[in-house]
Amino acid sequence: TDLLLLPGDGIGPEVTAQVRRVAEALTPDLKLEERLFGGASYDAFGTPLADETLAAAKAARAVLMGAVGGPKWAGVPRDKRPEAGLLNLRAGMEVFANLRPALCFGPLADASSLKRELVEGLDFMIVRELTGGIYFGEPRFIEELPGGGKRAVDTQVYTTAEIERVARVAFELARGRRNKVASAEKSNVMDSGLLWREVVTDLHKREYADVELTHILADNAAMQIVKAPKQFDVLLTDNLFGDILSDAAAQLTGSLGMLPSAALGVAGKPGLYEPIHGSAPDIAGQGVANPLAAILSFEMALRWSLDRAAEADRLYAAVERALEKGARTRDLGGALTTVQMGDAVLAEL
Amino acid sequence: TDLLLLPGDGIGPEVTAQVRRVAEALTPDLKLEERLFGGASYDAFGTPLADETLAAAKAARAVLMGAVGGPKWAGVPRDKRPEAGLLNLRAGMEVFANLRPALCFGPLADASSLKRELVEGLDFMIVRELTGGIYFGEPRFIEELPGGGKRAVDTQVYTTAEIERVARVAFELARGRRNKVASAEKSNVMDSGLLWREVVTDLHKREYADVELTHILADNAAMQIVKAPKQFDVLLTDNLFGDILSDAAAQLTGSLGMLPSAALGVAGKPGLYEPIHGSAPDIAGQGVANPLAAILSFEMALRWSLDRAAEADRLYAAVERALEKGARTRDLGGALTTVQMGDAVLAEL
Numbered sequence: 001t002d003l004l005l006l007p008g009d010g011i012g013p014e015v016t017a018q019v020r021r022v023a024e025a026l027t028p029d030l031k032l033e034e035r036l037f038g039g040a041s042y043d044a045f046g047t048p049l050a051d052e053t054l055a056a057a058k059a060a061r062a063v064l065m066g067a068v069g070g071p072k073w074a075g076v077p078r079d080k081r082p083e084a085g086l087l088n089l090r091a092g093m094e095v096f097a098n099l100r101p102a103l104c105f106g107p108l109a110d111a112s113s114l115k116r117e118l119v120e121g122l123d124f125m126i127v128r129e130l131t132g133g134i135y136f137g138e139p140r141f142i143e144e145l146p147g148g149g150k151r152a153v154d155t156q157v158y159t160t161a162e163i164e165r166v167a168r169v170a171f172e173l174a175r176g177r178r179n180k181v182a183s184a185e186k187s188n189v190m191d192s193g194l195l196w197r198e199v200v201t202d203l204h205k206r207e208y209a210d211v212e213l214t215h216i217l218a219d220n221a222a223m224q225i226v227k228a229p230k231q232f233d234v235l236l237t238d239n240l241f242g243d244i245l246s247d248a249a250a251q252l253t254g255s256l257g258m259l260p261s262a263a264l265g266v267a268g269k270p271g272l273y274e275p276i277h278g279s280a281p282d283i284a285g286q287g288v289a290n291p292l293a294a295i296l297s298f299e300m301a302l303r304w305s306l307d308r309a310a311e312a313d314r315l316y317a318a319v320e321r322a323l324e325k326g327a328r329t330r331d332l333g334g335a336l337t338t339v340q341m342g343d344a345v346l347a348e349l
Numbered sequence: 350t351d352l353l354l355l356p357g358d359g360i361g362p363e364v365t366a367q368v369r370r371v372a373e374a375l376t377p378d379l380k381l382e383e384r385l386f387g388g389a390s391y392d393a394f395g396t397p398l399a400d401e402t403l404a405a406a407k408a409a410r411a412v413l414m415g416a417v418g419g420p421k422w423a424g425v426p427r428d429k430r431p432e433a434g435l436l437n438l439r440a441g442m443e444v445f446a447n448l449r450p451a452l453c454f455g456p457l458a459d460a461s462s463l464k465r466e467l468v469e470g471l472d473f474m475i476v477r478e479l480t481g482g483i484y485f486g487e488p489r490f491i492e493e494l495p496g497g498g499k500r501a502v503d504t505q506v507y508t509t510a511e512i513e514r515v516a517r518v519a520f521e522l523a524r525g526r527r528n529k530v531a532s533a534e535k536s537n538v539m540d541s542g543l544l545w546r547e548v549v550t551d552l553h554k555r556e557y558a559d560v561e562l563t564h565i566l567a568d569n570a571a572m573q574i575v576k577a578p579k580q581f582d583v584l585l586t587d588n589l590f591g592d593i594l595s596d597a598a599a600q601l602t603g604s605l606g607m608l609p610s611a612a613l614g615v616a617g618k619p620g621l622y623e624p625i626h627g628s629a630p631d632i633a634g635q636g637v638a639n640p641l642a643a644i645l646s647f648e649m650a651l652r653w654s655l656d657r658a659a660e661a662d663r664l665y666a667a668v669e670r671a672l673e674k675g676a677r678t679r680d681l682g683g684a685l686t687t688v689q690m691g692d693a694v695l696a697e698l
């Protein structure tokens with residue numbers, strides 16, 4: 001299989017269906033496969049990620065995931081929840097570097113909650129460590145206390161090797177961009193933050209001295225993203241801080257429904273591509289979700305895993321033209337349905 | 350002592366000096382005391398928080414802290430860093446509930462990076478758990494790995510009792526406001542998040558069913574704060590998420606240099622008051638920092654620990670009048686020095 005589609009939950013199947021249409025038109029020779037994932041997989045098989053699905057993901061050249069989770073599964077035990085399926089997929093595929101662009105599409109600058117001049121032309125990249133840290137560390141448990149009540153524990157763990165490999169991705173990316181990396185942690189109060197800073201500093205000195213490196217505390221990074229996001233080029237951070245900071249940054253651009261992401265592992269292994277938005281249970285099933293984030297995730301897959309840069313360029317240009325001509329789903333202030341936005345892109349291809 | 354002043358580092362001493370002037374004019378009968386703290390204490394005594402200082406803090410009726418930290422102490426071992434002094438002060442005083450307002454001062458709405466209509470009239474309160482979670486949990490260490498490289502561990506720990514007491518503060522506060530609490534965690538991927546949600550839900554059902562409670566994932570909270578901050582009344586969260594979210598929210602208001610905070614423990618024990626801004630090494634020593642956040646922290650101390658509501662009202666009104674008359678330090682787009690802003694407030698008292 002070239003591309004494994006995992007539509008998942010909520011608006012996931014709706015937006016993934018548009019990816020399928022685009023793929024069939026643009027790259028009809030690509031072999032596609034589709035499997036249940038997340039809550040949908042739990043409902044069918046009692047697990048959010050079936051063994052065969054993980055095996056299929058590892059055997060594919062690229063995986064495109066729609067979205068997972070929703071209130072329907074809030075009562076399911078944590079290790080069977082849709083989100084656990086996604087964590088296990090990321091870990092199983094060893095995609096440790098999550099590239100999340102904070103990009104403001106020109107025609108959409110006014111959709112941002114920030115003042116126009118702060119976001120117009122905004123283009124930075126968050127590199128989030130994706131398979132380590134507190135979402136994975138052991139021990140993790142909830143125990144009963146002898147005197148009554150409970151105690152819950154999660155563990156943040158990072159090794160030199162885990163930090164170094166994701167930092168390397170950030171430095172390499174920066175070289176192809178504006179040559180700046182800001183590394184965010186809480187080295188003032190966390191031991192993992194101290195090690196993070198040390199490893200990034202060492203790697204920089206050893207191999208990337210040509211890249212401009214700054215260190216920033218994660219709480220200050222949250223402030224700076226809100227205050228003056230254009231100061232960033234590549235923002236490197238851990239799994240937990242990356243989760244929060246990338247969502248704030250994506251929302252800021254006013255283009256949340258437009259933003260794709262890529263999770264990459266070692267060269268030659270399949271990448272995992274996902275829209276940044278979630279499963280959006282509030283609008284699921286209504287056919288109004290914006291499919292562009294999923295379509296642009298496919299564009300990233302073409303470029304980075306499927307060796308189809310020419311088609312990726314064509315697809316990107318088609319999305320731009322559709323937007324220029326005024327194609328807008330509801331999140332962008334328009335009235336197009338999911339399918340109509342798919343049509344608009346197909347018409348430009 | 351009524352009020353212990355801990356000026357600390359960076360701009361801390363500059364802004365605290367203005368608090369002293371205001372206190373001497375407004376409440377000359379209050380007994381003030383002042384001690385070194387943070388990096389300044391480390392330089393003098395080899396520890397960021399001397400035992401006598403902690404004892405003095407616990408014996409005072411209220412403590413006002415300026416700011417801690419700076420590049421000067423970046424190389425100091427973690428347990429001797431200025432920030433460690435602050436964590437130990439919070440823990441030693443058992444001030445588990447940190448109240449951080451996200452408040453947009455009317456005359457300053459245009460200073461926000463958000464569009465005016467999104468922040469004008471903004472007034473919500475973040476209640477951050479302050480003495481538990483990952484900044485305190487054990488084990489925490491960095492170890493050498495046998496094959497080379499290192500491994501760093503931090504531990505997030507929360508108990509039912511810790512969550513319940515801070516949630517209680519949030520619910521009580523909400524009753525005196527717009528009666529809404531949003532509780533933020535990552536219960537979809539963290540065990541501490543699961544326990545957090547469970548304890549907050551139980552307490553709500555048992556004692557605060559009249560308050561409107563919603564649960565929100567912390568990453569989504571970061572988005573919502575940026576997108577539509579006015580939806581919040583009281584936002585309850587843990588130490589780590591509270592650190593990040595409250596900084597983003599404070600910056601959004603455009604009034605960062607104006608925002609005070611209070612850290613409270615059990616009734617009758619002294620509260621710890623701090624401006625939200627940090628030590629701002631870039632402008633320290635220049636006499637241009639905005640002292641209003643520190644002055645308003647004193648206002649909170651008057652109200653909540655020192656039983657001087659009438660004087661607190663007078664002080665708040667004086668600050669408002671000074672702003673209305675156009676008093677502005679550099680962060681607010683003006684040219685007043687720290688001392689001149691102090692003068693402006695004193696003139697209105």
Ligand SMILES: CC(C)[C@H](C(=O)O)[C@@H](O)C(=O)O
Pocket residue numbers: 068069083084086087243537538568
């Ligand atoms: C769904 C969830 C497990 C996931 C995460 O927290 O990593 C999501 O929030 C994300 O950011 O991709």
Ligand SMILES: CC(C)[C@H](C(=O)O)[C@@H](O)C(=O)O
Pocket residue numbers: 188189219417418432433435436592
């Ligand atoms: C200085 C530091 C220890 C502190 C924290 O992280 O709690 C600060 O960032 C804050 O938010 O008060």
